Amino acid sequence: MSAIRYGIVGGGFITGFQLRALTAVRGIEVAGLVSRRPPTALSELVKKEGLGEGRIFSSIREMAPHVDVIALFAPNFARLTHVEEVVDAVRAGSRLQAVICEKPLARNLAEARRMVQLVDGAGLRHIYFENQLHMKTLQATKAQLATVMNAMGPPLLVRSGEEHSGPHNAWFWDPVRQGGGVLSDMGCHCLAVGWYALTPPGKPAMFLQPQSVSANLALLKWGQPTWRKQLVERFAVDYAQTPAEDFATGMVTYLNPETGRQSQAQFTSSWMYDKQGLRLSVDGLGPGYAFEMNTLRSTLELFVGDDAARGVADSESALEKSTASRGLLAVQPNEPDLYGYTDENIDAREAILTGRPPLLDWHYGVEIVRLTMAAYLSAERRATVDLTDSKTVAELETYVPLIQQGRGREVFPSAALA
Numbered sequence: 156m157s158a159i160r161y162g163i164v165g166g167g168f169i170t171g172f173q174l175r176a177l178t179a180v181r182g183i184e185v186a187g188l189v190s191r192r193p194p195t196a197l198s199e200l201v202k203k204e205g206l207g208e209g210r211i212f213s214s215i216r217e218m219a220p221h222v223d224v225i226a227l228f229a230p231n232f233a234r235l236t237h238v239e240e241v242v243d244a245v246r247a248g249s250r251l252q253a254v255i256c257e258k259p260l261a262r263n264l265a266e267a268r269r270m271v272q273l274v275d276g277a278g279l280r281h282i283y284f285e286n287q288l289h290m291k292t293l294q295a296t297k298a299q300l301a302t303v304m305n306a307m308g309p310p311l312l313v314r315s316g317e318e319h320s321g322p323h324n325a326w327f328w329d330p331v332r333q334g335g336g337v338l339s340d341m342g343c344h345c346l347a348v349g350w351y352a353l354t355p356p357g358k359p360a361m362f363l364q365p366q367s368v369s370a371n372l373a374l375l376k377w378g379q380p381t382w383r384k385q386l387v388e389r390f391a392v393d394y395a396q397t398p399a400e401d402f403a404t405g406m407v408t409y410l411n412p413e414t415g416r417q418s419q420a421q422f423t424s425s426w427m428y429d430k431q432g433l434r435l436s437v438d439g440l441g442p443g444y445a446f447e448m449n450t451l452r453s454t455l456e457l458f459v460g461d462d463a464a465r466g467v468a469d470s471e472s473a474l475e476k477s478t479a480s481r482g483l484l485a486v487q488p489n490e491p492d493l494y495g496y497t498d499e500n501i502d503a504r505e506a507i508l509t510g511r512p513p514l515l516d517w518h519y520g521v522e523i524v525r526l527t528m529a530a531y532l533s534a535e536r537r538a539t540v541d542l543t544d545s546k547t548v549a550e551l552e553t554y555v556p557l558i559q560q561g562r563g564r565e566v567f568p569s570a571a572l573a
Contacts (some may be wrong), residue, residue, distance in 0.1 A: 158184045159252070159507055160207070160517035162222030164215060164237055165229035166197055167191030168323050169257055172227060176496035178204050179489075182504050187211050187218040190229070217383045219244035219251060224507065225257040226284075231262050231339075232332040238270045242277045248553045252507050253280040259343040259527065260520030262334030263555050266523045273332045282503050282513045283520040285347045287317075287435065288360070289495035289502060292448045293352065296439075301356040303444050309355040309411070313439040314421040315348040317341040318428035321377070321401075325390035326401070331561045336399030338372060338530060339559070341424040346407065346526045349420025352439050353409055360519055366417065369539040370405030370530035372558075374567045376427035400561035401426040405530050422530075428497075435494070450493060455486040531556035535566060 161183055163170055167385060170188075173196065184207030188194045199355055201209030212218035220227065222416055225241050227234060234256065241254055254274055260283060261267035271437050274281050287293070304310070318341075326332045327340055354362050374394070375564050376382055378401070383394045404423045411418070428434060438447040438567050439552050460479045499514075506513035510554055529540045535557060 158182050159224055159504055160184055160186035160217075160222045161224050161226050161486070162189070162212075162218045163226045163228055164185040164189045164292065165227065165257075166192060166194030167230070168192070170197055170228045171200070172491055173226070173496060173500070174200055174206065175202070176207055176491035176500055177498050179492060180500045180504065182508070183500060186222045187212050189213070189215055189218050198543060202285045206527050212327065215240040216244045216247065218248075219249035222504075223252045224255060225251060225253075228257045230326045230332065231259065231334050232326065234261055235266050235270055239436035242273045242279070244521065245277045248305060251279060253282055253283045253503070254394065255284055255503060255518065256517065257284045258286075258347075258523070259334070259339060260517055260524055262339070262559060264424035264521070264524055264528055264552050267517075267521045267553075268552070271521060280507070281517040282506065283515040283517050284499050284503075285344065285515055285520075285523070287344050287348050288351050288514060290435075290448075290492075290493070291495070291498065293348065293437065293495075293500075294355070296352070296448070300441075300444060303355050304408050304441065306374045307442040307444065308416075309418070309497045310353050310417050310439040311451050312421070312422070313352040313418075314353070315345040316423040316469050318342050318423070318434040318436075319433045320429050321426040325443055326391040328386060328394075329389050330558045330563060331399055332398035333399075335370070335527075335531065335556055335558050336403070336563075337401055337424045337426045337528060338370070338376075338403035341426075342403050342422055342530065343523050343527055344528075345424055346420070347523055348437055349407060349422055350409065350526075352437060353418045353420055354410070360515060361522060363418070364412055364414075365526060365529075365542050366410050367524075367543075368407050368526060368533050369406060369531035369540050370403060370533040372400035372531075372534040372566065373402045374398050374563075375402050376398055378567070381538035386507045394563075396564075397561045398567055399532075399558050400563075400567075403530070403534075405533065407526060424486040424525075431483075450487065451485050451570070453485045453487050455488065457484045457486055459484060525551060528556065531558065 185201045186207050187210050189212050198209040198211050386392045402425045407420045409418050437451040502514050533540045
């Protein structure tokens, strides 16, 4: 196999970001694209960057015989349907090497379990894309501190955050189609990073055993009348009727099965961070050592005054989710590499070519969905969710958060929507 041929499903923001990442990855070409609307601009980008043929297909089944890997980058509400189409294509004779799914794997555990059942039943290898675990800063932290961790013990507390001012597209704001609010959208990143950063060197991603989850959700900025009106006008989403959280925070307690020691990961995510743009932050504390990361700390800063601001055509060319085109701007010249998108594709390539396991598969994705559902349940009940309790574990299997059902008004007090 000279190059792995990707067939990408989805024509939105994440696909564009992944294409930027692939310009720095050898051995992968984009052979096909499928989207609800013909992704003409993305196809042209593929050809312009020399990433492959970038042929537009009308369906997954039509594309599957011409590619080696299906990469699912489409919206959350379409995931299960797309997996069914992939499996149908395999059963019809397409010889796919693997299927990739962008985070989150699914909106709830029932969907996630069904997706895994389908691909396992078809004999398909599966790879879960959680870019932040591949960030060079996080990988370097684990490598640099490996000797220290082996001598002193792994981290005891990790705090992970992801914040920006809100998503690009309407379906992200729709709690039924997306699966919730910021917890479903971005909290899944933070849950994964916290778990991974606590994990001792050399151990698999699911080594530590989740024991409990406590969480708090709030509707703060986007519950106010002025901002609700903006959502209606921009995205036809009405948070007066079907609200979702724009802030989420909580704590997960883990058990080391070898030592019996517990550690904790705090997560925070918000759609109300009106600063330079997207901020990813991680810090950790261990016995005698610590680490800290903030993606807004760049070696490059620009200042644009009022007179010059009209010349800045696209503030997001400097930083994802940038909210301003003037003042002091943080610039990250290579965001796909900074955030781990480049390296997750390299990991997928090597796993497919060598047969070794990827860093993450869909079973891991299922566990992140389970933690997310436990966080929603905790917020609804205003109580810690015990993941060692068999009744709670069984309940989570069929649980659908009230917010995901479109019943967010039952979660938030009426004052939040005044």
